[in-house]
Amino acid sequence: MRSGSTALPDFPWDSLAEVKATAHAHPGGAVDLSVGTPVDPVPEPIRAALASVSDIPGYPATHGTPELRAAAVEALRRRHGIEGIEPDAVLPTIGSKEMVAWLPRLLGLGPGDTVVIPELAYPTYEVGALLAGASVLRADSLFALGPQRPAMIWLNSPSNPTGRVLGVDHLRKVVEWARARDVIVVSDECYLALGWEAEPLSILHPSVCGGSTQGLLAVHSLSKSANLASYRAGFVTGDPRLVAELLAVRKHAGMIVPRPVQEAMTAALADDEALAVQRERYERRRTVLQKALHHNGFRIDYSEAGLYLWASRGEDAWQTLAWLAERGILVAPGTFYGPKGGQHVRVALTATDERVEAAAERLQ
Numbered sequence: 001m002r003s004g005s006t007a008l009p010d011f012p013w014d015s016l017a018e019v020k021a022t023a024h025a026h027p028g029g030a031v032d033l034s035v036g037t038p039v040d041p042v043p044e045p046i047r048a049a050l051a052s053v054s055d056i057p058g059y060p061a062t063h064g065t066p067e068l069r070a071a072a073v074e075a076l077r078r079r080h081g082i083e084g085i086e087p088d089a090v091l092p093t094i095g096s097k098e099m100v101a102w103l104p105r106l107l108g109l110g111p112g113d114t115v116v117i118p119e120l121a122y123p124t125y126e127v128g129a130l131l132a133g134a135s136v137l138r139a140d141s142l143f144a145l146g147p148q149r150p151a152m153i154w155l156n157s158p159s160n161p162t163g164r165v166l167g168v169d170h171l172r173k174v175v176e177w178a179r180a181r182d183v184i185v186v187s188d189e190c191y192l193a194l195g196w197e198a199e200p201l202s203i204l205h206p207s208v209c210g211g212s213t214q215g216l217l218a219v220h221s222l223s224k225s226a227n228l229a230s231y232r233a234g235f236v237t238g239d240p241r242l243v244a245e246l247l248a249v250r251k252h253a254g255m256i257v258p259r260p261v262q263e264a265m266t267a268a269l270a271d272d273e274a275l276a277v278q279r280e281r282y283e284r285r286r287t288v289l290q291k292a293l294h295h296n297g298f299r300i301d302y303s304e305a306g307l308y309l310w311a312s313r314g315e316d317a318w319q320t321l322a323w324l325a326e327r328g329i330l331v332a333p334g335t336f337y338g339p340k341g342g343q344h345v346r347v348a349l350t351a352t353d354e355r356v357e358a359a360a361e362r363l364q
Helices: 012-024 044-052 066-080 095-106 123-131 168-180 240-253 259-270 272-295 317-325 353-362
Strands: 090-094 114-117 135-138 152-156 184-188 216-221 233-238 299-301 308-312 345-348
Touching: 012 317, 044 259, 066 090, 066 233, 066 259, 066 272, 090 095, 090 240, 095 123, 095 184, 095 216, 095 233, 095 240, 114 123, 123 135, 152 168, 168 184, 233 240, 233 259, 272 299, 272 308, 272 353, 317 345
Parallel strands: 114 135, 114 152, 152 184, 184 216
Antiparallel strands: 090 233, 216 233, 299 308, 308 345
């Protein structure tokens, strides 16, 4: 029997068992900053929305409710200055990771196709290409592609893991290059609402795409902005032709967001106040951790937006990992995200205020 998992890399977090044990042995317990999983409460209006449709027994629509799609369009306009998206070009997804992992295959990519991912990248971009049987090329510049014409390019701004924000000129250049070659560009924008020292732009912003979504897709998540990681709540939008293709395949495959989750998403997309409160929490934790890391000789690169600090002590990432674990602090090594992460660690802002303060005290 053939196993599809043999073509995939090992799940990276499984390799943290030893340093995790060290961190948990600390007298004050572990401060886990290794995974970007929300720890704050789900806002009450979202929970109420979820419960309000819990007695609907029928199948939900794969395309989502009209109210959900309209709420997504309005949130993109209000929060990110994105104009001209039609509700039919919004498709809810079972979280964003599912979409990232299956997108190349859903769009018909396969052997002979190349998917370009950032040099330092969320591991699931590579997994998605491999699941489709496509090849992977790590590149941060168009120059690195040479004469190649890939089938798809992934962008991620703000970046996971580095927090880097791509400027409007860079984004526009990628869009123009890709359109001239009929290449799909997909932008992972799960951290778009979390700009600190820079204001991230969507690939669908008029200053980037010229008011046309042709060949473009943007992936969004409510995990970070509304604490809905357990709800698996995301959506993809952009080129209506590409979204229609995804919808057609997902109908056959049964990839449907549960109806109560669709209602919760609708409420979350309308609640800018809850988003502002969550931003304040992350910004406060970021300030505390940044100061503590600087105090201990860490250099923090990029990190101008997003949910992580990209930190280095100028040594092998696993040495840094062990040093922090001895102090009861667990982070992720940069090697999880690509070969160029060998001297960095990713420090997540997703811990309670109490745990973040505990980490800072241990770094005094």
